[in-house]
Amino acid sequence: MKKYFIFILAFTFQIVIAQISNTKFQISSESKINYVELNSNNIKLYLQNIGNTKNYTGAGGGYWNILNDQVIVYDHGPWIIGKIDNKVHLALVQWYRNYESSVYSPGPIINNKPAMIEKPADSLKYRIYKISKNDFTSKDYLEWPKEFGAPIKNDGKPKLYGDQTTWCVYNSLDPSTSYRNEWNIKKDSLPIMPIEIQQLVYSRKGSNITDDDLYANVVFYEYTIINKGSKPIDSTYFSFWADIDFSSGINNFPACDSTLDLAYLWSNKTLEQPAVGVTLLYGPTISKIGSKAFFKGKEITNKSNLKLSSVHGIIENSSSIQEPGKPASSRNEAWNIAKGLFVDGNKMIDPTNNKSTKFMFNGDPISNKGWLFNSNSGGEAGFNLFTGPFNLAPNDTQWVMLALVPANGKDYKESISKLRNKVKLLKSIQYDSLAFGNKSVVVNVESENIIPDEFDLKQNYPNPFNPSTTIEFAVKESGNYSLKVYDMLGQEVATLINNNINAGTYKVKFDASKLSSGIYIYRLVGNNVNLTKKMILTK
Numbered sequence: 001m002k003k004y005f006i007f008i009l010a011f012t013f014q015i016v017i018a019q020i021s022n023t024k025f026q027i028s029s030e031s032k033i034n035y036v037e038l039n040s041n042n043i044k045l046y047l048q049n050i051g052n053t054k055n056y057t058g059a060g061g062g063y064w065n066i067l068n069d070q071v072i073v074y075d076h077g078p079w080i081i082g083k084i085d086n087k088v089h090l091a092l093v094q095w096y097r098n099y100e101s102s103v104y105s106p107g108p109i110i111n112n113k114p115a116m117i118e119k120p121a122d123s124l125k126y127r128i129y130k131i132s133k134n135d136f137t138s139k140d141y142l143e144w145p146k147e148f149g150a151p152i153k154n155d156g157k158p159k160l161y162g163d164q165t166t167w168c169v170y171n172s173l174d175p176s177t178s179y180r181n182e183w184n185i186k187k188d189s190l191p192i193m194p195i196e197i198q199q200l201v202y203s204r205k206g207s208n209i210t211d212d213d214l215y216a217n218v219v220f221y222e223y224t225i226i227n228k229g230s231k232p233i234d235s236t237y238f239s240f241w242a243d244i245d246f247s248s249g250i251n252n253f254p255a256c257d258s259t260l261d262l263a264y265l266w267s268n269k270t271l272e273q274p275a276v277g278v279t280l281l282y283g284p285t286i287s288k289i290g291s292k293a294f295f296k297g298k299e300i301t302n303k304s305n306l307k308l309s310s311v312h313g314i315i316e317n318s319s320s321i322q323e324p325g326k327p328a329s330s331r332n333e334a335w336n337i338a339k340g341l342f343v344d345g346n347k348m349i350d351p352t353n354n355k356s357t358k359f360m361f362n363g364d365p366i367s368n369k370g371w372l373f374n375s376n377s378g379g380e381a382g383f384n385l386f387t388g389p390f391n392l393a394p395n396d397t398q399w400v401m402l403a404l405v406p407a408n409g410k411d412y413k414e415s416i417s418k419l420r421n422k423v424k425l426l427k428s429i430q431y432d433s434l435a436f437g438n439k440s441v442v443v444n445v446e447s448e449n450i451i452p453d454e455f456d457l458k459q460n461y462p463n464p465f466n467p468s469t470t471i472e473f474a475v476k477e478s479g480n481y482s483l484k485v486y487d488m489l490g491q492e493v494a495t496l497i498n499n500n501i502n503a504g505t506y507k508v509k510f511d512a513s514k515l516s517s518g519i520y521i522y523r524l525v526g527n528n529v530n531l532t533k534k535m536i537l538t539k
Contacts, residue, residue, distance in 0.1 A: 027222065034049055037050070040162065042066055047128055053074075053076055053324065059071075060075075074243040077093025078239070078241075079237075082237065085215075088334075089505075101192070103190060107119075108171060109228040122295075138226050145169075150169075151200065161435045162202040163203065165202040166202065168198065169197065173196075182379075186451070189263070195225060197225055198226075199221070211409075211418065217407075224244050236390050240278055242263075243380055243382040244264075247267065250379045256314030263277060264419060266365055268412045273409075275418070277403070280402055281427065285306070292304075307387065308386070311447075313383050314381060316381065325345075366417065374442050394468075405426070410474070425496075430495070430497065452504075453474070455474060460510070475529070482526060485518065
C-alpha cells in the first residue's frame with residue numbers, strides 16, 4: 001500500500017511538473033497578445049502589443065465620435081524593410097482574418113532572442129501599457145516597464161505624453177508568429193529580422209469636441225527602431241501601412257500630398273465625406289553637414305530628417321500586378337513599392353502627364369486635377385507611406401513620428417482643405433508643444449492667392465472675443481514666418497504659424513478656450529517684419 005501511494009504521488013508530481021513546464025514554454029497567442037483603448041479625445045483607437053490596431057472581435061481598430069463613433073481605421077502598423085547580406089528582409093503589419101495581423105512578437109529582444117522564447121514566463125510584462133493624466137495608482141503606472149525602454153522622467157517615474165499615453169515593445173525576431181507562417185504558406189519566406197520597435201502612441205483632449213480643434217481630433221505615434229543584430233541593415237525603409245475605412249468602405253479613395261508628407265483617403269460618393277490621413281512629422285535621420293535634425297524632440301547637428309520618399313495607394317479590387325493600387329503580397333513586391341515603383345518593379349507613371357513619380361494618386365481632388373482614384377475601392381483601401389533609405393548599423397537606433405489626422409467638412413472638398421490645414425499647423429508646432437504643451441491651438445488657416453503690396457497685420461475680429469477670434473495678415477514675399485500670442489508678461493501662450501509660407505493673405509482662427517480673461521499680444525515676425533497688435537479676451 002505504501003509503495004502504491006508513493007507511485008501515485010510521484011505520478012501526480014510528474015503531471016504537475018509537466019503542467020508547469022507547459023505553462024512556462026507553451027504560451028498561447030491569446031495569452032501573449034493584448035490590447036488597450038486610447039480614448040482621451042474624439043478618436044477611440046484600439047492598440048495591440050504587436051504593432052497593429054485590433055480588438056479580439058476582429059472589428060475596426062479606430063473610431064471617431066465626430067462621425068457618431070464610426071470606424072475610420074480598420075487596421076494599421078509599421079513596416080521595416082531592408083537588406084541584410086544583400087537579401088531583402090521584411091517585418092510588417094497587414095491584413096489577416098484574425099486579431100493577429102502582424103509578424104511582430106510581444107516584448108524586447110533579450111540575449112539575442114525574442115522575449116517570448118528567452119523569457120516566456122514574463123509574458124505578462126510584454127503587454128501594452130496605458131497611463132492617463134493625474135492617474136498615479138493604476139497597475140500600468142505602478143508596473144511601468146522602464147527596464148524595457150518605456151519613457152521616464154528624471155525622477156524615474158512614468159513620463160506622460162499628452163493626456164493619455166500607451167507604450168509597448170515588440171520585435172521581428174520570433175520565427176513562430178502565425179502571420180509569418182501565413183506568408184510562408186504562400187512560399188514567400190520571411191527571414192527573421194533582429195529589429196526591436198518601441199511604440200509610443202498618445203493623444204490630447206483639446207479644448208472642445210468640434211472638428212476645428214486640433215488636439216481633440218489627432219493621435220500621435222512615435223516609433224523607436226533598434227537593430228539588435230550583429231550585421232548592418234542596408235537601404236532600409238520605414239513604412240506606415242494603413243487600411244482606412246469610413247462610411248461605405250467600398251468608396252474610399254487613396255491619395256497623397258508629398259509637399260505635406262501626407263497620405264490620406266477621401267470620398268465624394270458617401271453620405272459622410274470626411275478625409276482621413278497620416279502625416280510624417282519627423283522622419284529618420286541621415287548625416288548632412290551643416291543641417292539640423294530632431295531626434296525624440298532633441299535638436300542634433302549635422303543631421304537631417306528624411307521626408308516622405310514614396311506613397312503606394314492600396315485598392316482591394318486591384319488584382320493585376322500591373323494595376324495601380326495592388327497591395328504588396330511578397331517580399332519582392334514590398335521592396336518594389338518601397339522604392340516608389342509599381343509592385344512589378346516598373347516605374348510608376350502618372351497617367352495624366354506620362355511622367356515618372358513615386359507618389360501614387362498625387363492629384364488634387366479639390367480642383368479635380370492630376371492623378372486621382374475615383375471608382376469602387378472594394379472595401380479595403382489604404383496606403384503605404386515610405387521614408388528612406390537609411391542604414392541601420394548594429395545597435396543603431398532610429399526614430400519616427402507620425403500623426404493620424406481626420407477632418408470632416410460639409411463635403412469632401414472642405415474636408416480635404418481642413419485636413420491640409422491641420423497638417424500644415426502640426427508641422428509648424430514644436431515637438432515639446434505637440435507632446436507636452438497645453439497651449440490652445442486651432443486649425444482654421446485660410447489663404448488667398450492674392451499677393452499684397454506690403455506686409456500687414458490686421459486687428460482681430462471680433463474684439464473683445466470669447467473664446468475665439470480671427471486674425472488676418474498679409475506677407476508680400478515667401479519665407480519663414482511666425483504668428484504667436486503672448487500674455488502681458490511676455491510669455492508665449494500659443495503658436496499659430498511657425499513655418500515657411502508663400503506670399504499671400506491669410507486668415508487664422510484662434511481659440512483661447514484654455515486661457516484666462518485679459519489682454520494678449522499677437523505678433524507677426526519674419527523676413528525683416530515685426531508687427532504687433534493687442535486683443536482682449538473676456539469670459
